[in-house]
Amino acid sequence: MxxxxxxxxxxxxxxxxxxxxxxxxxxxxxxxxxxxxxxxxxxxxxxxxxxxxxxxxxxxxxxxxxxxxxxxxxxxxxxxxxxxxxxxxxxxxxxxxxxxxxxxxxxxxxxxxxxxxxxxxxxxxxxxxxxxxxxGELIGCFGLTEPTAGSDPAGMVTRAVRGKLGWVLNGAKRWIGLASIADVAIIWAKTDGGIRGFVVPTDTPGFSAVPISQKMSMRASIQCDITLENVQLPESAVLPGVVGLRGPFSCLNEARYGIMWGAMGAARDAYQSVLAYTHERIQFGKPIASFQLTQQKLVDMVLEIQKGTLVALQTGRLKDAGRLRPEQISFGKLNNVRQAIEICRSARTILGGNGITLEYSPLRHANNLESVRTYEGTDEVHTLIMGRAITGIPSFS
CATH class of the missing domain: 1.10.540.10 (Acyl-CoA dehydrogenase/oxidase, N-terminal domain)
Known part of the structure; x- marks a missing residue:
């Protein structure tokens, strides 16, 4: 145009x-x-x-x-x-x-x-x-993270033991999206035979979910604490297709893949909102788009949005071709979320004091992305996944 x-x-x-x-x-x-x-x-x-x-x-x-x-x-x-x-x-x-x-x-x-x-x-x-x-007639949630087991899911304490009629679950989960409005929960728990997944209708006695309040991020979303107290399940509730952390990690990789695209959407929206603002905002008798330092910020945003979108697209093409490795997903999640946060913060500075209001999107996006940066693997976790892929030496333990 x-x-x-x-x-x-x-x-x-x-x-x-x-x-x-x-x-x-x-x-x-x-x-x-x-x-x-x-x-x-x-x-x-x-x-x-x-x-x-x-x-x-x-x-x-x-x-x-x-x-x-x-x-x-x-x-x-x-x-x-x-x-x-x-x-x-x-x-x-x-x-x-x-x-x-x-x-x-x-x-x-x-x-x-x-x-x-x-x-x-x-x-x-x-x-x-x-x-x-x-x-959209039924809603699901995914219970892996616990109050004391975030980046180390193997440290979960939720347990499932065999009962008279099937399984009995006890434990707690934290930061579980949608749990208070969900019809079904996928709950991961330790058993004598390894970590297993369970399909738990949320109206099962002993299952409760309470939304976490007073959040500064992801406010138009729901995250909950889940409590499991002697939740009785039939034998058929267990997911039969997997044992161990390979199961939840496989699902997390699906979510991490979507995140690398989503983060660039937030970054793009922040950039586009301030690009328009720079032409409308007049200071010292001219639009701030004409200032060299403003143009530098806009250029840096364009560089990272375009690079991040190419990263996401190439990752998607690899996934569709059946050639994508989990370590490659970590590349996109780590890079794109980190860059998106910086883009949104930089965009906020262009807006000046106006940028702290909800009239403009960058600070809302930046606040949300702090959660996105944490869930489905922190920067540190994805750095170490990439480090292991590059050096061949695991550093987690």
Whole structure:
């Protein structure tokens, strides 16, 4: 688009896609992006400030996202979308341009809870839960992290022991997304035979979930403490397809993959909001877009957004080709979230004092990304995963 002098339209084609990354996407991928972007523009942007300020998760959007095919969209069968990894990534990017909390819902529902059932569940599990979850009629959560076991899930203390009729679960989980509104929870617990996953309907006696309040991040989202007190489950509740941490790690890698795309969506939204602002804000008799230091900040944002998007796209192509290694997912999660936070913080400085209000998105995105930076593996964890991949020497223990 040619340059213009009309405020926020004063951008060039290089301002929106400097390296013409769109040319690397298929028509189907671009059509999906248009569809999700329209949903974000119509349903999320007009409301996100009030949701964030009031700490409200917009549960009425769940069935809408189901009808758009966004829930479990990368899974096949059982009314799931069967979309490619790249398509799922594009959807994650657009949703997080709206807010990290909305993209996190899609991730918890599809990449964690639904993936666990799809990958490791019985046929009964799949038929009972997946179609309803894909439609947004049922909500799932994924219970791995504990109050004393975050980056070290092997240190979990939740246990499942055999009882008269099946299994009995006792323990606690923390920072579990959606748990208070979920219909089903995938709970990981130690057993005498190793770590196993259990499909736990949340109305089972002894299961309780309490939202964590007073958050400074992810306010338009739900994270909970779960308590499990003598939760009685039938033998059929166990996920039969996996034993050990390979199970939850496989699901976490699905979520980490979506995060690398989503973080670039948040960064892009912060950049675009301040790019418009720099043409509208007049100081010393001219728009601040004409200042050298402002242009330097904008250029640095463009560099990292374009590089991060290419990282996500290449990772997605590898995933679709069946060639992606978990260590390569760590590259994208570590780089893209770290850079997205810096972009959002830099964008806030361009806004000056106005940037601390909800009128502008960068600080909201930056606050949300502090949570994204922590969950599904901290910077330190992904650094050590990459270090092991590079040197061949594990440093975790």
């Amino acid at each position: 040619p340059a213009s002098t009309n405020g926020s339209t004063h951008v060039t084609d290089l301002a929106t896609d400097y390296l013409d990354i769109d040319s690397l996407l298929t028509e189907q991928e671009l059509d999906l992006r248009t569809q999700v972007r329209r949903f974000v523009d119509d349903r999320i942007r007009p409301n996100i400030n009030s949701w964030y300020e009031d700490a409200v998760f917009p549960q009425d959007l769940v069935k809408e996202m189901g009808s758009l095919g966004l829930l479990g969209m990368h899974l096949s069968g059982y009314d799931c979308g069967g979309r490619s990894a790249v398509e799922y990534g594009i959807a994650a990017m657009e949703l997080e341009a709206g807010d990290s909390g909305i993209r996190t819902f899609v991730s918890v529902q599809g990449s964690l809870a639904m993936s666990a059932i799809s990958k490791f569940g019985s046929e009964q599990h799949k038929q009972q839960w997946l179609p309803g979850m894909a439609a």
